[in-house]
Amino acid sequence: SQTIHQWPATLVQPVGSPLSLECTVEGTSNPNLYWYRQAAGRGLQLLFYSVGIGQISSEVPQNLSASRPQDRQFILSSKKLLLSDSGFYLCAWSVDRGPQPQHFGDGTRLSIL
């Protein structure tokens, strides 16, 4: 069966520090991968999605970036965090063909001090 791992679960970082959040999927190949951010009590904002290795589409211009160095690995990064980067970050995957549901990780709660 397929599983998605996202870590860390909680992260507290000072303003201006770098960021690296990792997401890996097991049990499937060539998945579509997604990073979302959710502000407290709000909906999900699509940040990046990828349909293949090295293929990243950015939805919102900001100081975040994403990379997909391997088929089932998706990384969210920042060189310098801002206070506004605080939030709940969710990684998700879906099968790469046809209308398919998305499967989410348990999220990373990021607090910027």
Added chain:
Amino acid sequence: SQQGEEDPQALSIQEGENATMNCSYKTSINNLQWYRQNSGRGLVHLILIRSNEREKHSGRLRVTLDTSKKSSSLLITASRAADTASYFCATETSGTYKYIFGTGTRLKVLA
């Protein structure tokens, strides 16, 4: 910007009652999905309805889709306290792999 808007934003009902949530969207879609999120957790997929379908059932869930009105509804029948969660609709725009989520409905079921 958010594609979907759920209505109401919050809903409080008694156990055993039915809960209805609505979702409106703006552009042509390939499919519409409903998800559930328990507090502080990831989202869990509930049901997917394609653009050429009008109604779909899964257990106590009933979803309708009206593409002419660009709207969908999720009905949870005989609600339970365990149904307490936030519910989101998500749309996939035709020809893309992007899912755009609505703002969510917070459902509270009182025992």
